[in-house]
Amino acid sequence: MTESPTQRRRERERAERRQLIVDSARELAEAEGWDAVTTRRLADTIEYSQPVLYSHFANRAAIVDAVVVEGAAELASTLRAARAGTEDDAATAVAQAYLDFAAAHPALYDAIFTMPSGLPFGTPDAPPALQDAFGELRLAFAPSARGTEAEVLTEVVWSALHGLASLVRSGRLRPDLHDARLTRLLALVKSRS
Amino acid sequence: MTESPTQRRRERERAERRQLIVDSARELAEAEGWDAVTTRRLADTIEYSQPVLYSHFANRAAIVDAVVVEGAAELASTLRAARAGTEDDAATAVAQAYLDFAAAHPALYDAIFTMPSGLPFGTPDAPPALQDAFGELRLAFAPSARGTEAEVLTEVVWSALHGLASLVRSGRLRPDLHDARLTRLLALVKSRS
DNA sequence: TTCGCTGTCTAGCGCTGCTAGAATCCAGTC
DNA sequence: GACTGGATTCTAGCAGCGCTAGACAGCGAA
Numbered sequence: 001m002t003e004s005p006t007q008r009r010r011e012r013e014r015a016e017r018r019q020l021i022v023d024s025a026r027e028l029a030e031a032e033g034w035d036a037v038t039t040r041r042l043a044d045t046i047e048y049s050q051p052v053l054y055s056h057f058a059n060r061a062a063i064v065d066a067v068v069v070e071g072a073a074e075l076a077s078t079l080r081a082a083r084a085g086t087e088d089d090a091a092t093a094v095a096q097a098y099l100d101f102a103a104a105h106p107a108l109y110d111a112i113f114t115m116p117s118g119l120p121f122g123t124p125d126a127p128p129a130l131q132d133a134f135g136e137l138r139l140a141f142a143p144s145a146r147g148t149e150a151e152v153l154t155e156v157v158w159s160a161l162h163g164l165a166s167l168v169r170s171g172r173l174r175p176d177l178h179d180a181r182l183t184r185l186l187a188l189v190k191s192r193s
Numbered sequence: 194m195t196e197s198p199t200q201r202r203r204e205r206e207r208a209e210r211r212q213l214i215v216d217s218a219r220e221l222a223e224a225e226g227w228d229a230v231t232t233r234r235l236a237d238t239i240e241y242s243q244p245v246l247y248s249h250f251a252n253r254a255a256i257v258d259a260v261v262v263e264g265a266a267e268l269a270s271t272l273r274a275a276r277a278g279t280e281d282d283a284a285t286a287v288a289q290a291y292l293d294f295a296a297a298h299p300a301l302y303d304a305i306f307t308m309p310s311g312l313p314f315g316t317p318d319a320p321p322a323l324q325d326a327f328g329e330l331r332l333a334f335a336p337s338a339r340g341t342e343a344e345v346l347t348e349v350v351w352s353a354l355h356g357l358a359s360l361v362r363s364g365r366l367r368p369d370l371h372d373a374r375l376t377r378l379l380a381l382v383k384s385r386s
Numbered sequence: 387t388t389c390g391c392t393g394t395c396t397a398g399c400g401c402t403g404c405t406a407g408a409a410t411c412c413a414g415t416c
Numbered sequence: 417g418a419c420t421g422g423a424t425t426c427t428a429g430c431a432g433c434g435c436t437a438g439a440c441a442g443c444g445a446a
Contacts, residue, residue, distance in 0.1 A: 010423095038401085038402065038403080039402080039403060039404075040401090040402080040403090048425075048426095049425065049426050049427080050403090050404080050405095050426095051404085051405075051425070051426070051427095052424090052425070052426090053404095054403095054404070054405080055424085055425090059403075059404075060402095060403065060404090113360075113365065114307065114359070114363070116363060117363070117364075121364060121365040121366075122364075122365070122366060122367035123367075148370070148373070151370065152370055152373045152374055152377050153377060155360075155366055155370065155374055156353065156357075156374050156377045156378050156381070158356070158360075159353055159356030159357045159360055159366070159374070159378075160349065160352055160353035160356055160378075161356070162356040162359070162360060163351070163352030163353055163354070163355040163356030163357075163359075164349075164352045164356075166307070166355070166356075166359065167306070167348075167351075167352055167355060170307070170309060170310070171310075171314060171315075172306065172314040172315070173314070173315060173348055173352070174315035174316075177341070177344065177345055177348065180341070180345045181345055181348055181349050181352070184345050184346060184349045185349050185352075185353075188349070188381045188382065189381065191384060203392095203393095231432080231433065231434080232433080232434060232435075233432080233433080233434090241394080241395090242394065242395050242396080243395090243434090243435080243436095244394070244395070244396095244435085244436075245393085245394070245395090246435095247434095247435070247436080248393080248394090252434075252435075253434065253435090
Protein backbone atom coordinates (compact mmCIF):
# COMPACT_ATOMS: atom_id res chain seq x y z
CA MET A 1 0.00 0.00 0.00
CA THR A 2 3.04 2.29 0.09
CA GLU A 3 2.85 5.01 -2.53
CA SER A 4 5.17 5.33 -5.44
CA PRO A 5 7.21 8.49 -6.14
CA THR A 6 4.89 9.19 -9.02
CA GLN A 7 1.86 9.01 -6.78
CA ARG A 8 3.54 11.33 -4.35
CA ARG A 9 4.27 13.86 -7.06
CA ARG A 10 0.68 13.66 -8.25
CA GLU A 11 -0.71 14.25 -4.83
CA ARG A 12 1.60 17.18 -4.30
CA GLU A 13 0.56 18.70 -7.58
CA ARG A 14 -3.07 18.20 -6.71
CA ALA A 15 -2.60 19.96 -3.39
CA GLU A 16 -0.84 22.83 -5.09
CA ARG A 17 -3.58 23.17 -7.64
CA ARG A 18 -6.22 23.14 -4.92
CA GLN A 19 -4.40 25.94 -3.15
CA LEU A 20 -4.15 27.83 -6.42
CA ILE A 21 -7.91 27.64 -6.81
CA VAL A 22 -8.51 28.96 -3.29
CA ASP A 23 -5.99 31.76 -3.71
CA SER A 24 -7.40 32.74 -7.10
CA ALA A 25 -10.94 32.82 -5.72
CA ARG A 26 -9.90 35.06 -2.87
CA GLU A 27 -7.90 37.43 -5.06
CA LEU A 28 -10.64 37.67 -7.64
CA ALA A 29 -13.25 38.33 -4.95
CA GLU A 30 -11.14 41.03 -3.37
CA ALA A 31 -10.46 42.66 -6.73
CA GLU A 32 -13.90 42.47 -8.34
CA GLY A 33 -16.32 41.13 -5.75
CA TRP A 34 -17.71 37.65 -5.24
CA ASP A 35 -20.06 37.95 -8.22
CA ALA A 36 -16.98 37.95 -10.44
CA VAL A 37 -15.85 34.63 -8.96
CA THR A 38 -17.44 32.38 -11.56
CA THR A 39 -16.33 28.87 -12.31
CA ARG A 40 -15.34 29.92 -15.81
CA ARG A 41 -13.12 32.75 -14.66
CA LEU A 42 -11.56 30.56 -11.99
CA ALA A 43 -10.89 27.89 -14.59
CA ASP A 44 -9.25 30.47 -16.85
CA THR A 45 -7.10 31.73 -14.00
CA ILE A 46 -5.74 28.31 -13.05
CA GLU A 47 -5.41 27.44 -16.73
CA TYR A 48 -7.53 24.33 -16.54
CA SER A 49 -11.04 23.62 -17.74
CA GLN A 50 -14.08 24.01 -15.55
CA PRO A 51 -14.62 20.35 -14.64
CA VAL A 52 -11.21 20.27 -12.93
CA LEU A 53 -12.62 22.55 -10.26
CA TYR A 54 -15.19 19.90 -9.49
CA SER A 55 -12.51 17.28 -8.93
CA HIS A 56 -11.30 19.40 -6.00
CA PHE A 57 -14.57 20.84 -4.67
CA ALA A 58 -18.15 19.62 -4.67
CA ASN A 59 -19.44 22.94 -5.94
CA ARG A 60 -18.77 26.67 -6.02
CA ALA A 61 -19.92 27.10 -2.40
CA ALA A 62 -17.25 24.65 -1.23
CA ILE A 63 -14.59 26.86 -2.80
CA VAL A 64 -15.92 29.86 -0.92
CA ASP A 65 -15.95 27.80 2.28
CA ALA A 66 -12.29 26.97 1.76
CA VAL A 67 -11.52 30.67 1.45
CA VAL A 68 -13.50 31.27 4.64
CA VAL A 69 -11.52 28.74 6.64
CA GLU A 70 -8.24 30.16 5.40
CA GLY A 71 -9.40 33.69 6.16
CA ALA A 72 -10.58 32.74 9.64
CA ALA A 73 -7.13 31.36 10.45
CA GLU A 74 -5.62 34.61 9.27
CA LEU A 75 -8.04 36.62 11.37
CA ALA A 76 -7.28 34.51 14.43
CA SER A 77 -3.56 35.06 14.14
CA THR A 78 -4.08 38.78 13.49
CA LEU A 79 -6.13 39.07 16.68
CA ARG A 80 -3.58 37.01 18.62
CA ALA A 81 -0.79 39.30 17.48
CA ALA A 82 -2.80 42.37 18.49
CA ARG A 83 -3.44 40.96 21.95
CA ALA A 84 0.19 39.96 22.42
CA GLY A 85 1.40 43.36 21.27
CA THR A 86 -0.13 45.35 24.12
CA GLU A 87 0.55 45.39 27.84
CA ASP A 88 -2.81 46.30 29.31
CA ASP A 89 -5.67 47.33 27.03
CA ALA A 90 -6.18 44.12 25.10
CA ALA A 91 -9.84 44.89 24.40
CA THR A 92 -9.07 48.07 22.48
CA ALA A 93 -6.21 46.52 20.56
CA VAL A 94 -8.20 43.47 19.52
CA ALA A 95 -11.32 45.46 18.63
CA GLN A 96 -9.23 47.79 16.52
CA ALA A 97 -7.48 44.86 14.84
CA TYR A 98 -10.82 43.22 14.14
CA LEU A 99 -12.23 46.29 12.40
CA ASP A 100 -8.97 46.89 10.56
CA PHE A 101 -9.06 43.33 9.27
CA ALA A 102 -12.61 43.82 8.02
CA ALA A 103 -11.65 47.05 6.28
CA ALA A 104 -8.49 45.63 4.75
CA HIS A 105 -10.13 42.48 3.36
CA PRO A 106 -13.78 43.38 2.78
CA ALA A 107 -14.62 40.52 0.44
CA LEU A 108 -12.94 38.01 2.71
CA TYR A 109 -14.75 39.43 5.74
CA ASP A 110 -18.06 39.23 3.90
CA ALA A 111 -17.47 35.60 3.09
CA ILE A 112 -16.59 34.73 6.68
CA PHE A 113 -19.30 36.63 8.49
CA THR A 114 -22.01 37.87 6.16
CA MET A 115 -22.57 35.64 3.18
CA PRO A 116 -24.71 32.54 3.60
CA SER A 117 -22.55 29.56 4.46
CA GLY A 118 -23.23 25.97 5.24
CA LEU A 119 -20.23 25.88 7.57
CA PRO A 120 -20.99 25.04 11.22
CA PHE A 121 -20.19 27.97 13.48
CA GLY A 122 -21.25 27.79 17.11
CA THR A 123 -20.84 24.05 17.47
CA PRO A 124 -17.86 21.95 18.54
CA ASP A 125 -17.40 20.67 15.00
CA ALA A 126 -16.86 24.16 13.64
CA PRO A 127 -13.56 24.55 11.77
CA PRO A 128 -10.71 25.03 14.29
CA ALA A 129 -9.78 28.30 12.62
CA LEU A 130 -13.20 29.74 13.45
CA GLN A 131 -13.01 28.50 17.03
CA ASP A 132 -9.56 30.08 17.35
CA ALA A 133 -10.80 33.44 16.18
CA PHE A 134 -13.68 33.37 18.62
CA GLY A 135 -11.33 32.25 21.38
CA GLU A 136 -9.17 35.30 20.77
CA LEU A 137 -12.18 37.55 21.17
CA ARG A 138 -13.07 35.87 24.45
CA LEU A 139 -9.55 36.33 25.79
CA ALA A 140 -9.74 40.02 24.90
CA PHE A 141 -13.27 40.86 26.04
CA ALA A 142 -14.11 38.45 28.83
CA PRO A 143 -10.79 37.46 30.42
CA SER A 144 -12.18 37.35 33.94
CA ALA A 145 -15.58 35.84 33.24
CA ARG A 146 -16.26 32.11 33.14
CA GLY A 147 -18.57 29.70 31.33
CA THR A 148 -21.80 31.03 29.93
CA GLU A 149 -21.16 34.56 31.16
CA ALA A 150 -17.90 34.75 29.19
CA GLU A 151 -19.62 33.26 26.19
CA VAL A 152 -22.51 35.70 26.27
CA LEU A 153 -20.38 38.79 26.85
CA THR A 154 -18.01 37.83 24.05
CA GLU A 155 -20.88 37.22 21.67
CA VAL A 156 -22.42 40.59 22.48
CA VAL A 157 -19.20 42.50 21.88
CA TRP A 158 -18.49 40.47 18.77
CA SER A 159 -22.00 41.23 17.49
CA ALA A 160 -21.42 44.92 18.02
CA LEU A 161 -18.10 44.79 16.18
CA HIS A 162 -19.64 42.78 13.39
CA GLY A 163 -22.53 45.22 13.18
CA LEU A 164 -20.14 48.14 12.86
CA ALA A 165 -17.98 46.38 10.29
CA SER A 166 -20.79 45.09 8.12
CA LEU A 167 -22.97 48.20 8.20
CA VAL A 168 -20.02 50.39 7.24
CA ARG A 169 -18.98 47.93 4.58
CA SER A 170 -22.40 47.89 2.95
CA GLY A 171 -22.69 51.68 3.07
CA ARG A 172 -25.37 51.73 5.76
CA LEU A 173 -23.28 53.69 8.28
CA ARG A 174 -21.44 56.90 7.51
CA PRO A 175 -17.69 56.22 7.47
CA ASP A 176 -16.71 59.54 9.06
CA LEU A 177 -17.99 58.57 12.51
CA HIS A 178 -16.27 55.19 12.43
CA ASP A 179 -13.66 55.96 15.10
CA ALA A 180 -16.15 57.71 17.34
CA ARG A 181 -18.38 54.63 17.25
CA LEU A 182 -15.54 52.32 18.23
CA THR A 183 -14.55 54.62 21.09
CA ARG A 184 -18.14 54.73 22.31
CA LEU A 185 -18.50 50.96 22.13
CA LEU A 186 -15.31 50.39 24.10
CA ALA A 187 -16.48 52.88 26.73
CA LEU A 188 -19.67 50.86 27.14
CA VAL A 189 -17.78 47.61 27.48
CA LYS A 190 -15.26 48.93 30.00
CA SER A 191 -17.82 50.55 32.28
CA ARG A 192 -19.71 47.31 32.34
CA SER A 193 -21.94 46.34 35.18
CA MET B 194 -53.67 68.21 -19.88
CA THR B 195 -56.45 66.92 -17.61
CA GLU B 196 -56.69 63.13 -17.66
CA SER B 197 -59.59 61.15 -18.98
CA PRO B 198 -61.44 58.52 -16.91
CA THR B 199 -59.78 55.87 -19.03
CA GLN B 200 -56.36 57.24 -18.23
CA ARG B 201 -57.26 57.30 -14.57
CA ARG B 202 -58.33 53.67 -14.64
CA ARG B 203 -55.14 52.73 -16.45
CA GLU B 204 -52.98 54.49 -13.93
CA ARG B 205 -54.82 52.88 -11.06
CA GLU B 206 -54.40 49.45 -12.62
CA ARG B 207 -50.71 50.10 -13.17
CA ALA B 208 -50.26 51.10 -9.52
CA GLU B 209 -52.09 47.98 -8.40
CA ARG B 210 -49.93 45.79 -10.58
CA ARG B 211 -46.80 47.45 -9.27
CA GLN B 212 -47.90 46.72 -5.73
CA LEU B 213 -48.68 43.15 -6.73
CA ILE B 214 -45.11 42.75 -7.97
CA VAL B 215 -43.64 44.10 -4.73
CA ASP B 216 -45.92 41.94 -2.58
CA SER B 217 -45.17 38.84 -4.63
CA ALA B 218 -41.44 39.44 -4.40
CA ARG B 219 -41.62 39.79 -0.65
CA GLU B 220 -43.81 36.73 -0.17
CA LEU B 221 -41.68 34.61 -2.44
CA ALA B 222 -38.49 35.74 -0.67
CA GLU B 223 -39.95 34.97 2.73
CA ALA B 224 -41.16 31.57 1.58
CA GLU B 225 -38.19 30.34 -0.43
CA GLY B 226 -35.40 32.89 -0.04
CA TRP B 227 -34.27 35.69 -2.32
CA ASP B 228 -32.61 33.28 -4.75
CA ALA B 229 -36.06 32.04 -5.65
CA VAL B 230 -37.17 35.55 -6.56
CA THR B 231 -36.38 35.33 -10.26
CA THR B 232 -37.97 37.49 -12.90
CA ARG B 233 -39.56 34.44 -14.47
CA ARG B 234 -41.20 33.30 -11.26
CA LEU B 235 -42.37 36.82 -10.50
CA ALA B 236 -43.85 37.08 -13.97
CA ASP B 237 -45.65 33.78 -13.47
CA THR B 238 -47.02 34.92 -10.14
CA ILE B 239 -48.48 38.16 -11.44
CA GLU B 240 -49.68 36.35 -14.56
CA TYR B 241 -47.86 38.61 -17.00
CA SER B 242 -44.78 38.05 -19.10
CA GLN B 243 -41.29 39.03 -17.94
CA PRO B 244 -40.97 42.32 -19.88
CA VAL B 245 -43.93 43.76 -17.97
CA LEU B 246 -41.76 43.80 -14.85
CA TYR B 247 -39.36 46.08 -16.66
CA SER B 248 -42.10 48.58 -17.43
CA HIS B 249 -42.44 49.08 -13.68
CA PHE B 250 -38.85 48.68 -12.49
CA ALA B 251 -35.48 49.30 -14.09
CA ASN B 252 -34.18 45.90 -13.06
CA ARG B 253 -34.47 43.17 -10.46
CA ALA B 254 -32.54 45.20 -7.90
CA ALA B 255 -35.11 47.98 -8.10
CA ILE B 256 -37.83 45.51 -7.15
CA VAL B 257 -35.83 44.46 -4.10
CA ASP B 258 -35.32 48.12 -3.22
CA ALA B 259 -39.06 48.68 -3.33
CA VAL B 260 -39.53 45.80 -0.89
CA VAL B 261 -36.85 47.35 1.32
CA VAL B 262 -38.57 50.72 1.48
CA GLU B 263 -41.90 49.12 2.29
CA GLY B 264 -40.28 46.93 4.93
CA ALA B 265 -38.48 49.88 6.50
CA ALA B 266 -41.76 51.72 6.89
CA GLU B 267 -43.20 48.66 8.58
CA LEU B 268 -40.20 48.39 10.89
CA ALA B 269 -40.46 52.07 11.78
CA SER B 270 -44.09 51.78 12.77
CA THR B 271 -43.41 48.58 14.69
CA LEU B 272 -40.70 50.33 16.70
CA ARG B 273 -42.91 53.35 17.24
CA ALA B 274 -45.67 51.14 18.59
CA ALA B 275 -43.24 49.40 20.92
CA ARG B 276 -41.97 52.70 22.28
CA ALA B 277 -45.48 54.05 22.71
CA GLY B 278 -46.62 50.90 24.44
CA THR B 279 -44.33 51.17 27.47
CA GLU B 280 -44.19 53.71 30.28
CA ASP B 281 -40.53 53.77 31.20
CA ASP B 282 -38.15 51.24 29.66
CA ALA B 283 -38.36 52.26 26.01
CA ALA B 284 -34.89 50.92 25.24
CA THR B 285 -35.78 47.36 26.19
CA ALA B 286 -39.11 47.45 24.41
CA VAL B 287 -37.66 48.83 21.20
CA ALA B 288 -34.65 46.50 21.21
CA GLN B 289 -36.94 43.54 21.75
CA ALA B 290 -39.26 44.71 18.99
CA TYR B 291 -36.31 45.16 16.64
CA LEU B 292 -35.05 41.62 17.16
CA ASP B 293 -38.57 40.22 16.99
CA PHE B 294 -39.07 41.96 13.66
CA ALA B 295 -35.85 40.48 12.33
CA ALA B 296 -36.86 37.01 13.49
CA ALA B 297 -40.40 37.28 12.13
CA HIS B 298 -39.39 38.53 8.67
CA PRO B 299 -35.87 37.17 8.07
CA ALA B 300 -35.82 37.65 4.32
CA LEU B 301 -37.19 41.16 4.61
CA TYR B 302 -34.64 41.99 7.30
CA ASP B 303 -31.85 40.63 5.12
CA ALA B 304 -32.93 42.82 2.25
CA ILE B 305 -33.08 45.93 4.41
CA PHE B 306 -29.87 45.51 6.36
CA THR B 307 -27.62 42.82 4.92
CA MET B 308 -27.94 42.43 1.19
CA PRO B 309 -26.03 44.82 -1.07
CA SER B 310 -28.22 47.76 -1.97
CA GLY B 311 -27.72 50.88 -3.99
CA LEU B 312 -30.15 52.73 -1.73
CA PRO B 313 -28.67 55.74 0.11
CA PHE B 314 -28.68 55.18 3.88
CA GLY B 315 -26.87 57.64 6.05
CA THR B 316 -27.55 60.67 3.88
CA PRO B 317 -30.40 63.20 3.91
CA ASP B 318 -31.74 61.78 0.65
CA ALA B 319 -32.24 58.36 2.15
CA PRO B 320 -35.82 57.08 1.83
CA PRO B 321 -38.00 58.66 4.56
CA ALA B 322 -38.99 55.20 5.79
CA LEU B 323 -35.35 54.42 6.58
CA GLN B 324 -34.87 57.75 8.32
CA ASP B 325 -38.00 57.11 10.36
CA ALA B 326 -36.76 53.73 11.52
CA PHE B 327 -33.43 55.19 12.57
CA GLY B 328 -35.21 58.07 14.28
CA GLU B 329 -37.16 55.61 16.37
CA LEU B 330 -33.96 53.96 17.50
CA ARG B 331 -32.52 57.32 18.50
CA LEU B 332 -35.61 58.17 20.52
CA ALA B 333 -35.29 54.88 22.33
CA PHE B 334 -31.55 54.70 22.94
CA ALA B 335 -30.33 58.30 23.11
CA PRO B 336 -33.29 60.38 24.27
CA SER B 337 -31.18 62.69 26.39
CA ALA B 338 -28.15 63.04 24.13
CA ARG B 339 -27.86 65.67 21.40
CA GLY B 340 -26.21 66.04 18.02
CA THR B 341 -23.26 63.83 17.21
CA GLU B 342 -23.31 62.12 20.59
CA ALA B 343 -26.88 60.93 20.04
CA GLU B 344 -26.00 59.87 16.53
CA VAL B 345 -22.96 57.87 17.60
CA LEU B 346 -24.63 56.18 20.55
CA THR B 347 -27.63 55.21 18.45
CA GLU B 348 -25.42 53.80 15.72
CA VAL B 349 -23.44 51.75 18.22
CA VAL B 350 -26.54 50.21 19.77
CA TRP B 351 -28.09 49.67 16.36
CA SER B 352 -24.89 47.96 15.21
CA ALA B 353 -25.02 45.64 18.19
CA LEU B 354 -28.66 44.79 17.54
CA HIS B 355 -27.95 44.26 13.87
CA GLY B 356 -24.98 42.08 14.74
CA LEU B 357 -27.11 39.93 16.99
CA ALA B 358 -29.92 39.68 14.46
CA SER B 359 -27.78 38.91 11.44
CA LEU B 360 -25.39 36.50 13.12
CA VAL B 361 -28.27 34.51 14.55
CA ARG B 362 -30.08 34.63 11.23
CA SER B 363 -27.10 33.26 9.33
CA GLY B 364 -26.48 30.54 11.90
CA ARG B 365 -23.29 32.05 13.25
CA LEU B 366 -24.59 32.49 16.80
CA ARG B 367 -26.29 29.77 18.81
CA PRO B 368 -29.99 30.56 19.15
CA ASP B 369 -30.30 29.28 22.72
CA LEU B 370 -28.39 32.20 24.22
CA HIS B 371 -30.35 34.79 22.26
CA ASP B 372 -32.25 36.25 25.25
CA ALA B 373 -29.18 36.24 27.46
CA ARG B 374 -27.30 38.26 24.84
CA LEU B 375 -30.04 40.86 24.60
CA THR B 376 -30.20 41.19 28.39
CA ARG B 377 -26.44 41.60 28.52
CA LEU B 378 -26.43 44.21 25.80
CA LEU B 379 -29.17 46.25 27.51
CA ALA B 380 -27.23 46.07 30.78
CA LEU B 381 -24.20 47.56 29.01
CA VAL B 382 -26.24 50.34 27.49
CA LYS B 383 -28.04 51.27 30.69
CA SER B 384 -24.94 51.42 32.85
CA ARG B 385 -23.34 53.66 30.30
CA SER B 386 -20.65 56.12 31.18
C1' DT C 387 -63.38 52.12 -41.20
C1' DT C 388 -58.86 53.26 -40.85
C1' DC C 389 -54.79 54.92 -38.54
C1' DG C 390 -51.57 55.12 -35.00
C1' DC C 391 -50.29 54.43 -30.42
C1' DT C 392 -49.94 51.90 -26.27
C1' DG C 393 -49.39 47.67 -24.09
C1' DT C 394 -47.97 42.98 -24.20
C1' DC C 395 -45.79 38.87 -25.85
C1' DT C 396 -42.50 35.63 -28.15
C1' DA C 397 -38.07 34.63 -28.88
C1' DG C 398 -33.44 35.07 -28.06
C1' DC C 399 -28.64 36.83 -26.27
C1' DG C 400 -24.92 36.07 -23.24
C1' DC C 401 -24.18 34.66 -18.91
C1' DT C 402 -24.41 31.29 -14.77
C1' DG C 403 -23.35 26.48 -12.13
C1' DC C 404 -22.77 22.03 -13.28
C1' DT C 405 -22.08 17.35 -15.84
C1' DA C 406 -22.07 13.40 -19.40
C1' DG C 407 -19.25 11.36 -22.41
C1' DA C 408 -15.38 11.66 -25.53
C1' DA C 409 -10.52 12.09 -25.96
C1' DT C 410 -5.97 12.05 -24.27
C1' DC C 411 -2.10 10.92 -21.68
C1' DC C 412 0.79 8.08 -19.07
C1' DA C 413 2.35 4.14 -15.97
C1' DG C 414 3.07 -0.60 -15.95
C1' DT C 415 3.35 -5.10 -18.69
C1' DC C 416 4.58 -8.22 -22.21
C1' DG D 417 9.47 -0.75 -27.95
C1' DA D 418 4.47 -1.59 -28.65
C1' DC D 419 0.25 -2.29 -26.08
C1' DT D 420 -3.28 -1.78 -22.67
C1' DG D 421 -6.00 -0.13 -18.77
C1' DG D 422 -7.01 3.45 -15.85
C1' DA D 423 -6.74 7.98 -14.41
C1' DT D 424 -7.07 12.65 -16.01
C1' DT D 425 -8.70 16.32 -18.63
C1' DC D 426 -11.44 18.34 -22.22
C1' DT D 427 -15.35 19.55 -25.34
C1' DA D 428 -19.91 20.31 -25.59
C1' DG D 429 -24.14 20.90 -23.69
C1' DC D 430 -28.29 21.47 -20.23
C1' DA D 431 -31.36 24.26 -17.67
C1' DG D 432 -31.84 28.46 -15.64
C1' DC D 433 -30.54 33.44 -14.92
C1' DG D 434 -31.32 38.90 -16.02
C1' DC D 435 -32.57 41.47 -19.64
C1' DT D 436 -34.22 43.22 -24.41
C1' DA D 437 -35.38 43.68 -29.54
C1' DG D 438 -38.90 43.33 -32.48
C1' DA D 439 -43.37 41.40 -33.66
C1' DC D 440 -48.10 41.64 -32.67
C1' DA D 441 -52.69 42.81 -30.76
C1' DG D 442 -56.20 45.84 -29.12
C1' DC D 443 -58.14 50.19 -28.41
C1' DG D 444 -59.10 55.41 -28.82
C1' DA D 445 -59.28 59.18 -32.13
C1' DA D 446 -60.28 60.97 -36.64
